[in-house]
Amino acid sequence: MKTFSLLKAVLSQDMNMFKYSTKKNSSKLKKTLFPILLFLLVCFSFGYYAYMITKELAPFNLTYICLSMFIILVTVMTFISGIYKSQGILFESKDNDLLFSLPIKKSQILFVRIFKLLLFEFIYNLMFLLPAFVIFIYFESPNISFYFISLLMIILVPIIPTVLSSILGYIIKVTSSKFKAKKIIQTLLSSIVFLGIFYLSMNLESFIQDIASNATSINDMLTKIYYPLGLYIDLIFKFDLLKLIKLVSINVLPLIIFILIGEKLYFKIIFNSKEEIIKKKINVKKELNIKRKPIISLARKELKRYFSSPIYMFNTSFGLILCLIVPIYMSLKGSSILDNILSNFGMTSDLSIHTMFYFFILFVCSMTSISSSSISLEGKTINITKSLPIKEEVILKSKILTCYLIELPFIIIGEIIFFIKFRPNIYYFILITLLGFLMILLTACIGLIVNLKYPKMNASNDTEVVKQSMSSMVSVFIGIGILVGSIFIIVLLSDYLNLDLILGLHIVLITIISIILYYILMKFGVKEYRKINV
Amino acid sequence: MIEIKNVSKTYNGEKKAIKNISFDIKDGEIFAFIGHNGAGKTTMIKSLVGILDFEEGDIFINNKSIKKDPINCKLEMAYVPDNPDLYENMTAIDFINFVCDMYKIDIEVRKENIKKYAAMFEIEDKLNNDISSFSHGMKQKVALIAALAHNPNVLIMDEPFVGLDPKAVFDIKNIMKQMTKEGKTIFFSTHILDVAEKLCDRVAIIKNGEIVKIGKMKDIKGDSSLEKVFLELGEK
Numbered sequence: 169m170k171t172f173s174l175l176k177a178v179l180s181q182d183m184n185m186f187k188y189s190t191k192k193n194s195s196k197l198k199k200t201l202f203p204i205l206l207f208l209l210v211c212f213s214f215g216y217y218a219y220m221i222t223k224e225l226a227p228f229n230l231t232y233i234c235l236s237m238f239i240i241l242v243t244v245m246t247f248i249s250g251i252y253k254s255q256g257i258l259f260e261s262k263d264n265d266l267l268f269s270l271p272i273k274k275s276q277i278l279f280v281r282i283f284k285l286l287l288f289e290f291i292y293n294l295m296f297l298l299p300a301f302v303i304f305i306y307f308e309s310p311n312i313s314f315y316f317i318s319l320l321m322i323i324l325v326p327i328i329p330t331v332l333s334s335i336l337g338y339i340i341k342v343t344s345s346k347f348k349a350k351k352i353i354q355t356l357l358s359s360i361v362f363l364g365i366f367y368l369s370m371n372l373e374s375f376i377q378d379i380a381s382n383a384t385s386i387n388d389m390l391t392k393i394y395y396p397l398g399l400y401i402d403l404i405f406k407f408d409l410l411k412l413i414k415l416v417s418i419n420v421l422p423l424i425i426f427i428l429i430g431e432k433l434y435f436k437i438i439f440n441s442k443e444e445i446i447k448k449k450i451n452v453k454k455e456l457n458i459k460r461k462p463i464i465s466l467a468r469k470e471l472k473r474y475f476s477s478p479i480y481m482f483n484t485s486f487g488l489i490l491c492l493i494v495p496i497y498m499s500l501k502g503s504s505i506l507d508n509i510l511s512n513f514g515m516t517s518d519l520s521i522h523t524m525f526y527f528f529i530l531f532v533c534s535m536t537s538i539s540s541s542s543i544s545l546e547g548k549t550i551n552i553t554k555s556l557p558i559k560e561e562v563i564l565k566s567k568i569l570t571c572y573l574i575e576l577p578f579i580i581i582g583e584i585i586f587f588i589k590f591r592p593n594i595y596y597f598i599l600i601t602l603l604g605f606l607m608i609l610l611t612a613c614i615g616l617i618v619n620l621k622y623p624k625m626n627a628s629n630d631t632e633v634v635k636q637s638m639s640s641m642v643s644v645f646i647g648i649g650i651l652v653g654s655i656f657i658i659v660l661l662s663d664y665l666n667l668d669l670i671l672g673l674h675i676v677l678i679t680i681i682s683i684i685l686y687y688i689l690m691k692f693g694v695k696e697y698r699k700i701n702v
Numbered sequence: 703m704i705e706i707k708n709v710s711k712t713y714n715g716e717k718k719a720i721k722n723i724s725f726d727i728k729d730g731e732i733f734a735f736i737g738h739n740g741a742g743k744t745t746m747i748k749s750l751v752g753i754l755d756f757e758e759g760d761i762f763i764n765n766k767s768i769k770k771d772p773i774n775c776k777l778e779m780a781y782v783p784d785n786p787d788l789y790e791n792m793t794a795i796d797f798i799n800f801v802c803d804m805y806k807i808d809i810e811v812r813k814e815n816i817k818k819y820a821a822m823f824e825i826e827d828k829l830n831n832d833i834s835s836f837s838h839g840m841k842q843k844v845a846l847i848a849a850l851a852h853n854p855n856v857l858i859m860d861e862p863f864v865g866l867d868p869k870a871v872f873d874i875k876n877i878m879k880q881m882t883k884e885g886k887t888i889f890f891s892t893h894i895l896d897v898a899e900k901l902c903d904r905v906a907i908i909k910n911g912e913i914v915k916i917g918k919m920k921d922i923k924g925d926s927s928l929e930k931v932f933l934e935l936g937e938k
Contacts, residue, residue, distance in 0.1 A: 452795050452829050452830055455795050455796070455799060456795070456799070456809070456812065456813045456816060457809055457813075458799070458809075459802075459803065459806075459807075459808070459809050459812075460799075460803045461803070462803055462804050462806070464803075465799075465800050465803035465804065466804075468800075469789060469792070469800055472789070472791050472792055472796070473789070473791055475791075476790075476791030477791075547787065548785070548787035549787050549788065549789055551748070551753050551783060551787070552783075552787075552788065552789070552801075554752065554753045555751045555752060555753050555776065555781045555783075556776060556801065556804040556805075557772075557773045557774075557775075557776035557777040557804060557805060558773070558804050559773060698755055699755065701713075701753075701754060
């Protein structure tokens with residue numbers, strides 16, 4: 169009962185985003201309908217993708233391979249996102265003092281926090297698994313046990329990757345706590361782990377070939393890749409109580425062991441992670457002699473906020489780091505790395521290196537949404553800016569400026585490396601430079617508009633804002649939409665029109681959309697900003 | 703001068719937090735807002751400083767409407783919130799400078815004021831510390847220095863004495879008195895009736911979003927004490 173009350177209290181803030189009342193306020197209904205529609209749209213897209221794959225596999229009775237692919241995909245995604253989500257939710261919650269002062273068992277607190285991590289993974293995973301299940305049902309018409317086991321599988325899938333990523337998150341937190349510049353080390357270590365996983369996933373081919381050559385059947389291969397998956401596939405075709413117990417135990421036992429053992433280590437690090445008094449080497453006299461324009465001072469404040477939050481930095485830096493690594497790699501080893509990245513998104517590599525790099529810049533900018541969290545992360549301090557003699561427009565502009573200050577150097581350096589090695593013509597040079605500039609503006613405006621529509625001002629840690637808020641979810645979906653939509657249109661039109669012309673038209677289209685969104689932000693965004701009440 | 707005219711504020715279209723409030727505060731006056739928790743003090747103050755939009759009425763700061771001309775109104779004012787939620791990732795000097803930049807304060811003026819108030823509140827050696835390492839009282843002092851650094855004509859404070867050490871309370875009282883001598887206006891909310899009684903020219907008692915009593919201190923309390931009057935009005 170106590171655990172339930174605790175769960176209710178801890179999750180109440182997060183669940184507010186799903187609450188609405190049709191009678192009280194119709195805008196709330198609209199606010200909720202949009203994400204639901206977006207969720208369904210993403211489900212439909214993945215469903216279509218699953219259908220296309222399964223259609224090819226069905227004649228060979230291999231429909232379950234698509235299902236397995238989706239389960240492996242969500243397992244890997246849960247593991248990757250869990251690495252940084254766990255650092256925020258487990259170690260940086262602001263309700264530590266409150267919860268530790270209450271008569272609650274430590275294991276209950278840890279359980280509730282792990283549950284919070286898992287809950288959002290269920291929601292994310294549903295987006296992938298639900299369409300995969302529907303397509304499987306469409307082709308196979310399975311018996312009732314499939315429904316039961318699959319429902320159970322939805323609950324079980326995120327447990328092992330979440331436990332593993334929490335352990336990794338713990339190691340990163342312990343290691344970084346030994347350094348003076350904790351937050352930077354934390355971001356650096358997380359990025360190294362993340363890039364390591366990315367590198368491994370790029371080189372999985374030989375590993376899978378190795379397993380395949382030693383496997384007696386496809387299911388044997390899946391079992392060797394991920395044991396619970398093999399069990400699940402066995403169970404959906406032939407129900408076996410013993411295998412079911414085995415499946416549940418394999419997934420649940422690590423969680424129980426983690427809570428029992430982790431309880432002691434977890435609280436040790438929580439109690440020892442109190443911020444030390446940091447006396448910075450700032451020359452107060454020198455600082456007093458600097459007068460900045462309000463917009464510069466505001467952007468500076470935003471930058472300080474950005475660099476103070478490892479989860480915020482890490483969440484947005486992946487694309488930017490790739491923006492440096494990929495051109496360097498391309499300069500040394502050709503375009504194979506771009507082929508790999510784009511083929512992971514289902515794109516063929518029969519495109520010129522210039523077009524691929526254009527798509528790559530589009531990918532980097534679409535996936536980097538700094539502004540979608542910037543208003544929510546202000547929390548109660550939003551009252552400071554609201555009470556100051558500055559126009560709301562300036563505040564919003566400073567947030568766009570911050571996006572430029574963070575993203576532009578990476579994009580420019582990436583583009584320069586590309587220009588030096590591949591020497592494109594002047595037209596392409598102008599196009600790709602404009603693309604970087606415009607996409608930053610576009611994503612910054614989208615992020616701010618979405619964040620103003622779905623602000624989360626009372627989050628108990630940065631992770632809740634950066635990874636688990638409606639604003640960040642909606643922005644990610646829109647980013648994917650822009651990327652996929654742009655590539656789809658460009659590739660489709662390339663059969664009929666000159667590619668240079670298409671890319672030029674694409675830039676014009678982005679310019680028009682950016683100007684419209686900027687206008688909306690300055691006109692209606694300002695009103696929404698004023699309405700925020702903390 | 704502050705003029706509050708028929709101001710009403712509703713939350714979520716349901717609960718009226720303040721109802722048709724009107725009063726003036728003259729130049730050189732110290733005015734206190736007294737009321738129970740949830741009476742509407744903070745809502746009134748947040749509306750006054752432009753943090754909250756309100757549906758009915760208007761507020762004028764030196765004849766400028768906060769609704770129509772918020773920037774110029776804010777340039778006249780300084781606000782110290784009840785719970786100083788400052789930018790934790792900044793140092794104290796960073797934060798104070800940030801506020802000064804927003805008011806476009808000249809370097810010489812800010813230098814002089816920051817030095818003066820930092821010395822007064824005894825935090826000169828802590829100006830380059832991260833705000834996240836500060837106690838509630840320290841944060842309150844930083845918020846006060848930032849508020850006073852631009853020589854505001856109107857000072858608005860929400861529960862300014864909570865969490866401060868006696869020396870800081872004494873200093874703030876002196877600053878308030880000094881400011882009123884210069885013809886500046888001070889408006890604050892408080893639970894500490896003793897302070898209100900000794901410091902203020904006039905007070906208003908707010909209950910359930912309505913002003914139940916307003917006037918000069920001696921007219922309100924008569925022969926009684928402010929505490930007694932406040933408790934009696936609260937029971938009604």
